[in-house]
Amino acid sequence: MSSRNSRVAELRRLAQKRRDRTATGKFVIDGPRLLAEAADAGIELVDVFVEPGVDPGVAVDVPLWTVAEGVLAKIGSVATPQGVAATARIPDLAPLADGDFVVELEGVADPGNAGTIVRSAVAAGAQAVVFSPGSVDPWNPKTVRASAGALFRVPLAVAAPVGERLGTDPHQGDSCDQVDLTGPLTLVVGNESHGLDQTAPVDRWVSIPMADGVESLNVAAATTVLCFEIARQRRGGHAL
CATH class of the missing domain: 3.40.1280.10 (SPOUT methyltransferase, trefoil knot domain)
Incomplete structure (x- = not known):
C-alpha cells in the first residue's frame, strides 16, 4: 500500500471510529474554512488532503496529498463537497477549568x-x-x-x-x-x-x-x- 493510500485509510478510520481517534490522538478536519480556523488557532496538523484543482486555502508545512475527485465525500461522515480534509492532533485536556x-x-x-x-x-x-x-x-x-x-x-x-x-x-x-x-x-x-x-x-x-x-x-x-x-x-x- 502506498503512503498516500495508507494516509487516506487512516483518515477514513478517524472519521468513522472514536476508538481510532482515541488510540492515535488524531481527529479529522473537514473543509477549507475549518482548516483555516484550525491553522489560525495553532492546532497541530498532520496531513492535508485535496482533490484535483482544489486550493486548501492555507499554506501548510505538512504533507499535502492529492486524492481522486469524490474520495473525500465517501469517507465516513466526511461528506464534504469542498474537496479538502485534514488530520490533526487532538489538543491535550486542561487539568482544571480556568475562569469563572x-x-x-x-x-x-x-x-x-x-x-x-x-x-x-x-x-x-x-x-x-x-x-x-x-x-x-x-x-x-x-x-x-x-x-x-x-x-x-x-x-x-x-x-x-x-x-x-x-x-x-x-x-x-x-x-x-x-x-x-x-x-x-x-x-x-x-x-x-x-x-x-x-x-x-x-x-x-x-x-x-x-x-x-x-x-x-x-x-x-x-x-x-x-x-x-x-x-x-x-x-x-x-x-x-
Missing part, C-alpha cells in the same frame, strides 16, 4: 448538538467546556463541524470545579432571568431525551421561561439561551 464560566455536557449524545453547544458557549464567553465520560466524543467530525471552529478556541477541561453548579431542567428551578448569574458558575446540561439526571450533583436548578403549551427546547437551543442570559447579565444587565 464553564459549560459542562452531561450525557449529550448527538454530535451536532454538542458542537452547537460548544459554539454557543464560546460565543457567550465561556472559558472552558467539559465533556462528561457519557457524552459524545468532542472530536467526532460532526461535532467539529457543528462547532464551526469553536472547539479549536476553548480549553476542554477534565473537570469543572468552578463556582456554583447550575443544573438545567425545563420543569423545575428558578427562571434563568430571575437568578443572579454574574458570579463563578458551571452550567450543566443533560441528555437530549432524558435531560439531566435529578440526582446530578448540582447546587441549583434553573429553567427557561416559555409560553404555555411548549414542553421544552432542544438541548442545544436551551443551552444557547442560557449562555447568552449569562453573557447579558455579565455585560451589566441584571436578573429581572
Whole structure:
C-alpha cells in the first residue's frame, strides 16, 4: 500500500471510529474554512488532503496529498463537497477549568448538538467546556463541524470545579432571568431525551421561561439561551 493510500485509510478510520481517534490522538478536519480556523488557532496538523484543482486555502508545512475527485465525500461522515480534509492532533485536556464560566455536557449524545453547544458557549464567553465520560466524543467530525471552529478556541477541561453548579431542567428551578448569574458558575446540561439526571450533583436548578403549551427546547437551543442570559447579565444587565 502506498503512503498516500495508507494516509487516506487512516483518515477514513478517524472519521468513522472514536476508538481510532482515541488510540492515535488524531481527529479529522473537514473543509477549507475549518482548516483555516484550525491553522489560525495553532492546532497541530498532520496531513492535508485535496482533490484535483482544489486550493486548501492555507499554506501548510505538512504533507499535502492529492486524492481522486469524490474520495473525500465517501469517507465516513466526511461528506464534504469542498474537496479538502485534514488530520490533526487532538489538543491535550486542561487539568482544571480556568475562569469563572464553564459549560459542562452531561450525557449529550448527538454530535451536532454538542458542537452547537460548544459554539454557543464560546460565543457567550465561556472559558472552558467539559465533556462528561457519557457524552459524545468532542472530536467526532460532526461535532467539529457543528462547532464551526469553536472547539479549536476553548480549553476542554477534565473537570469543572468552578463556582456554583447550575443544573438545567425545563420543569423545575428558578427562571434563568430571575437568578443572579454574574458570579463563578458551571452550567450543566443533560441528555437530549432524558435531560439531566435529578440526582446530578448540582447546587441549583434553573429553567427557561416559555409560553404555555411548549414542553421544552432542544438541548442545544436551551443551552444557547442560557449562555447568552449569562453573557447579558455579565455585560451589566441584571436578573429581572
